[in-house]
Amino acid sequence: MNEVIEGIIQAVQLIVSLDEEVLEITARSLLISLSATLIGSAIAIPIGGFIHFKEFGGKRGLVTIIQALYALPTVLAGLLVFLLLSRSGPFGFLRLMFTPTGMVIGQIVLIIPLMIGMTLIALSGVSRTKQDTVISLGASETQTVITIVKEARFAILGGVILGFGRAISEVGAAMMIGGNIRGYTRVLTTAIALETSMGNLSLSIALGLILLAIATVVTGILFLVQER
Amino acid sequence: MIEFEHVVMNFGEKEVLKDASFTIQKGEIFTFIGPSGSGKTTILRLIDMLERPTRGSISIDGTIVSSLKDRDRIPLRRKMSMVFQKPSPLRGTVYDNVAIGLIFRNISHDEIKARVPEALELVGLKGYEDRKAGTLSGGEMQRVAIARAISTKPDILLLDEPTANLDPVSTEKIENLIFSLKERFGITVVLSTHDMVQGQRLADRIAVIIDGRIGQIGTSKEIFYHPMNRAVANMVGVENIFEGIIAKNEEGLASIDVDGTSIIATTAFPPGTPVVLYMRPEDITFHVRDGVKSSARNEFTGMITKVLPMGPNARLKVDAGITLTAVITQRSYEELDLALGKETKLAFKASAIHVVERKPSKSV
Numbered sequence: 001m002n003e004v005i006e007g008i009i010q011a012v013q014l015i016v017s018l019d020e021e022v023l024e025i026t027a028r029s030l031l032i033s034l035s036a037t038l039i040g041s042a043i044a045i046p047i048g049g050f051i052h053f054k055e056f057g058g059k060r061g062l063v064t065i066i067q068a069l070y071a072l073p074t075v076l077a078g079l080l081v082f083l084l085l086s087r088s089g090p091f092g093f094l095r096l097m098f099t100p101t102g103m104v105i106g107q108i109v110l111i112i113p114l115m116i117g118m119t120l121i122a123l124s125g126v127s128r129t130k131q132d133t134v135i136s137l138g139a140s141e142t143q144t145v146i147t148i149v150k151e152a153r154f155a156i157l158g159g160v161i162l163g164f165g166r167a168i169s170e171v172g173a174a175m176m177i178g179g180n181i182r183g184y185t186r187v188l189t190t191a192i193a194l195e196t197s198m199g200n201l202s203l204s205i206a207l208g209l210i211l212l213a214i215a216t217v218v219t220g221i222l223f224l225v226q227e228r
Numbered sequence: 229m230i231e232f233e234h235v236v237m238n239f240g241e242k243e244v245l246k247d248a249s250f251t252i253q254k255g256e257i258f259t260f261i262g263p264s265g266s267g268k269t270t271i272l273r274l275i276d277m278l279e280r281p282t283r284g285s286i287s288i289d290g291t292i293v294s295s296l297k298d299r300d301r302i303p304l305r306r307k308m309s310m311v312f313q314k315p316s317p318l319r320g321t322v323y324d325n326v327a328i329g330l331i332f333r334n335i336s337h338d339e340i341k342a343r344v345p346e347a348l349e350l351v352g353l354k355g356y357e358d359r360k361a362g363t364l365s366g367g368e369m370q371r372v373a374i375a376r377a378i379s380t381k382p383d384i385l386l387l388d389e390p391t392a393n394l395d396p397v398s399t400e401k402i403e404n405l406i407f408s409l410k411e412r413f414g415i416t417v418v419l420s421t422h423d424m425v426q427g428q429r430l431a432d433r434i435a436v437i438i439d440g441r442i443g444q445i446g447t448s449k450e451i452f453y454h455p456m457n458r459a460v461a462n463m464v465g466v467e468n469i470f471e472g473i474i475a476k477n478e479e480g481l482a483s484i485d486v487d488g489t490s491i492i493a494t495t496a497f498p499p500g501t502p503v504v505l506y507m508r509p510e511d512i513t514f515h516v517r518d519g520v521k522s523s524a525r526n527e528f529t530g531m532i533t534k535v536l537p538m539g540p541n542a543r544l545k546v547d548a549g550i551t552l553t554a555v556i557t558q559r560s561y562e563e564l565d566l567a568l569g570k571e572t573k574l575a576f577k578a579s580a581i582h583v584v585e586r587k588p589s590k591s592v
Contacts, residue, residue, distance in 0.1 A: 136278060
């Protein structure tokens with residue numbers, strides 16, 4: 001128990017003294033997960049919009065698959081990207097294994113189903129009357145899509161924030177694709193896993209507190225967005 | 229001109245519009261009257277091309293729109309505006325809401341700035357521009373929706389129960405606005421309502437729609453005083469409906485036998501013709517004193533069997549051999565000292581009765 005209390009005290013000291021390693025790992029985590037969220041949003045929102053506004057065969061089946069992938073295990077996402085990016089894989093020539101870019105790709109694969117699903121839910125929340133109103137006011141197809149997406153923007157943003165939360169808190173894909181290389185691909189979650197196994201509890205707790213703080217801020221923003 | 233030819237509309241298994249054929253002339257106020265779920269909204273949605281008919285054809289100004297591709301519908305739809313029964317606000321201010329149809333039409337910023345306040349003033353919401361649309365009451369939002377629709381200066385205005393959420397003062401304002409839009413700009417207005425009186429007040433022509441089928445199309449006088457059948461008569465408040473046979477006819481003045489009671493009505497049908505008689509309850513007059521001469525050809529004495537107060541009026545059922553339903557003002561009811569169970573004299577003119585030949589198994 002003493003070890004834990006001691007660890008917490010040391011962790012607070014590391015944070016307050018702006019320890020270089022702690023800051024560097026935190027900054028990298030944020031950069032990788034924000035990049036994944038941004039790129040993932042740019043892909044997921046239009047796909048969600050397409051699925052919502054277009055009628056095509058197998059639409060219901062596709063939506064069911066997307067919903068099932070919300071719970072895609074992070075190690076499976078990691079394995080999939082590993083197979084694609086490894087030297088013998090189809091994209092091995094890009095040499096993205098054990099790089100931050102590879103980690104971004106891994107997180108994108110992980111969060112895209114969730115963000116598409118959240119976009120679909122957000123757009124479905126816009127009433128039929130509202131959509132009919134927009135169409136009857138003379139909107140073109142593009143104008144209709146833009147207006148309805150704008151109407152659902154806070155709900156869509158909620159999905160984006162959820163995606164970010166999932167990205168920054170995952171450890172499986174980050175470990176498998178990034179390799180947890182110190183000063184290069186080490187992020188909050190992989191660092192916590194490693195330092196804990198090495199018995200360096202103070203650093204683990206410090207990084208854990210930061211991760212918890214980020215998760216709290218994300219949840220707070222999500223709450224505020226949903227209040228709109 | 230809007231033309232429906234044998235239009236059928238199915239939603240799944242349910243046929244919500246049955247073989248509808250009608251023409252709406254340019255510049256007229258055309259009203260669909262019918263109970264909830266009768267298909268009025270579906271017709272407006274078909275005109276606005278929000279739905280495609282299952283069968284039949286719809287043309288607007290000579291263009292058959294029912295088979296147009298989505299993209300080709302947009303220029304035609306931009307000549308129309310529709311106000312939904314329950315309009316929902318879009319995010320943003322009242323200004324944003326009214327301006328959006330103009331933005332879709334690429335109208336210049338300066339013109340939008342001029343047109344939005346103008347439209348708001350017309351619906352009595354001057355100065356509401358900066359209000360959040362989501363904070364408006366149902367009635368205010370209804371008026372914003374009307375402002376949004378008229379700001380685009382449409383050729384055809386589609387109004388689905390436009391005054392359903394409004395108080396009487398606002399209703400009168402909107403009705404006056406509809407009149408002035410027709411008078412000043414020659415806009416064609418297609419309106420749906422379940423309010424008979426509104427239909428009568430506003431419409432150049434009325435279509436009565438019951439259970440997806442158009443029962444009758446005509447002027448308000450034709451619809452309200454000369455219903456074609458029992459369903460239309462019931463719908464428009466003609467409560468005295470009797471079946472009888474023409475007993476004799478002398479130069480258009482017929483004596484009709486209704487279950488042993490003789491009723492005089494103007495009709496050309498020859499003796500022996502089975503007929504249905506329709507008469508509005510407002511056409512029956514009461515007089516209690518003997519010796520008061522009435523010009524009406526039908527005079528009866530009967531007992532009041534039911535009294536139903538209706539605001540300033542009262543609805544009375546009188547057993548006079550046949551059961552007659554009459555509407556009388558509360559003031560007259562009191563002045564004539566009428567009461568439940570009391571005997572009274574009542575009268576109605578031969579011309580107040582609309583006589584239709586009765587055909588076997590005729591339905592709407």
